Structure formats: C-alpha cells, structure tokens
Amino acid sequence: MKSVRTPFLILLLLASISCQPKNKSDNQEVAQTNESENHSIAKLSSEELQKYKTAYFASGCFWCVEAIFESVKGVKEVYSGYSGGFEKNPTYEEVSYGRTHHAEAVEVYYDPETISFTQLVQVFFGSHDPTSLNRQGPDRGAQYRSIAFYKNDKEKKIIQDYIAKLEAENVYGDRSIVTEVTPFEKFYRAEEYHQDYERRNPNNSYIRNVSIPRLNRFKENFKSYLKEDVH
Template sequence: MNIVKTTFLTLLILASLSCQSKTKSDNQEIAQKEQITNSVKTSLSADQLKNYETAYFASGCFWCVEAIFESVKGVKEVYSGYSGGTEKNPTYEQVSYGRTSHAEAVEVYYDPKIISFTQLVQVFFGSHDPTTLNRQGPDRGAQYRSIAFYKNEKEKKIIKDYIGALEAENVYGERTIVTEVKVFDKFYRAEEYHQDYERRNPNNSYIRNVSVPRLNRFKENFQSYLKEDAH
C-alpha cells in the first residue's frame, strides 16, 4: 500500500510540473531572467550561422529539446521557438495554452561535416517517446506533439526510412509511432528568456524533475554523439 501511495504522489507531483508553468505574465521571474547576462548563450552572429545547415524538430517542451541538441557534437547553435502552425508571430502564452496550431519546436544549426541530418533524426527519435499523441512527459496538448520537419525530398525520405526501420525492428512494440512528418514552412523564435532556459534556470522544479532527467537518459544512450564538455 505504501508503494502505491508513493507512486501516486510521484505522479501527482510530475503532473503539477509543466513547461506551460512559466508564461510572460510571470513578471517577477522574467525580471530575474533578464538580469542574467547573455554570456550564458554564446550565440553566433547571423553571418556565422549562414555557414551551417538547419534542421527543425518538435518533441515536447522546447526547454528540454534545446538542451538535448546543444549537447550533440557538430551542433553549433539551437534556438527554441514555434513551428508547424499557421498563425503569424505567435507568443509563448498563446502556444503553451493551445491557442494556436503551432508546436514548441527547435531550430538546430549544425555542421554537416561533423554530424549528418540522418544522425540528427536519430537524436530526435532517441530523445523522446514518438508514440504518445499530443503529449510528452507531463506536458499535454497538440503544442507538445512530435514533429520531424523536412526541407526537401531527401530529408523527407531519411525521416520516413528511419521510421520504417524503427517499425520493422519493433522498437516500440505494439505502440504506433505518431510523429508527424511535415514540410518545413516557418520558424518563429521564442522570447529571449526561453533561450538556454535549462542552463539559466537549474533550480527550476520542472528543469530538475523533468528536463535534466530526460537529458541524462539521452546522454546515457548516445555517448558517442556528445560534445566533449557534455559527458
């Protein structure tokens, strides 16, 4: 009985944690974030970013997804944002409360000489559960759905072939992969305080209980893909 109670309490605590819990209306916390220097994120200039390829993915809370891709070798920069919908210039409050057709997503700048698009697709599928419809961990709603975006037919084939391989090997058993394979249209960068959120807010309860454990699980399974300082 004690085990049942403990499990229930654990689930209750996780249910209370959500990527949605921080909105632009949280004036006090936003003010604190704005005091943090931008040196935390060593952003490259727009001209420097032009030297790299881009890839776009959505797999739950972008705080988690950004941290995962930033730990991967060959990835030069990652931005949190919104994509997959039709509304222009969406805000976090709109997206996180399901008031748009967008999903929380990431924009990945990478060096194809070091890591390939195929490997990024492997990172994508290996760092979340692609069988949970409109949900990832404690975050629920279409804004947290799984999407692999493609910019051309070659990328589309890579994604489709990888899904086919996962299904052929019965990786998820009886569960069906529900990831959307969607042509990329537009990416809207999220508000500044969302960028590098995990690194900037290590004591946040969601980061400690959801984001960091998810990142660590990924690191355990993809050690050969990690940057030297990410081990």
C-alpha cells in the same frame, strides 16, 4: 500500501510541474526567474550561422529539446521557437495555452561534416517518446506534439525510412509512432528569456525534475554523439 502510494505521489508531483504556465503571473515568473539566474552565454552571429545547415524538430517542451541538441557534437547553435502552424508571430502565451496550431520547436544549426541529418533524426527519436500523442512527459496538448520537419524530398525520405526501421525492429512494441512528418515552412524564434533556458535556470523546478533527467537519459544512451565537454 506504500508501493502504491509512492508512484501516485510522483505522478501528482509531475502533474504540478509543467512547461506550460497556468496563468499570466506564471508567465511573468518564467521571465523573472530567467533574469534572476541569468548566465552570460555567447551566441553565434547571424553571419557565422550562415555557414551551417538547419534542421527543425518538435518533441515536447522546447527547454528540454534545446538542451538535448546543444549537447550533440556538430551542433553549433540551437534556438527555441514555434513552428507547424499558420498563425504569424505567435507568442509563448498563445502557443503554450494551445491558442495556435504551432508546436514548441527548435531550430538546429549544424555542421554536416561532423554530424548528418540522419544522425539528427536519430537524436530526435532517441530523446523522446514518439508514440505519445499530443503529450511529452507532464506536458499535454497539441503544442507539445512530435514533429519531424523536412525541407526537401531527401530529408523526408530519411525521416520516413528511419520510422520504418523503428517499426520493423519493433522498438516500441504494439505502440504506433505518431510523429508528424511535415514540410518545413516557417520558424518563429521564441522570446529571448526562453533561449538556453536550462543552462540559465538550473534551479527551476521543471528543469530539475523534468528537463535535466530527460537530458541525462539521452546522454546515457547516446554517449558517442556527445560533445567532448558534455558529461
């Protein structure tokens, strides 16, 4: 019986740990946790960011996705936020409860001389399950869906060609890729306490049990893509 009960207990634990707040008090606790464990993290200025290109992706809780892209060489800055919907100025509470059409997403500033958009697409697909519909890990709902945004026809083709390659190589077996390939329209940055959340809150239960293991799996599979100071 032990071999049956143990996986069940693990699933039960993960089900209780989610990027989504269960009520307003949980929302407040997220902010308070950030304040209590705050670490000073330097961010590039608006003028400095203008030197780089941007890319946008959604693949589950933005705390996880932000940390993954921040570990990649050539990526200069990453912001957590909301995209893919039409509602203006969405809030974390609205998006996380599924009250908008937006998904939790990230804005990636990158140096194209160091890393290409194609490689960022590879990072995107290699760091989550693109066959999981409206779910990533313990997080469920359309707000956690998989989306690869494009800003022009060239980027659209790169995404579509890579999906075709994954399918031709039968990477996911009989599971279909459900990633949305969507034209980019607007990105709304999330509230300040969400930015660099994993680095600021290493002791948060979600970060310890979901985000860090996901990041470590990515680092193990994409060693050549990592910044020199990432281990």
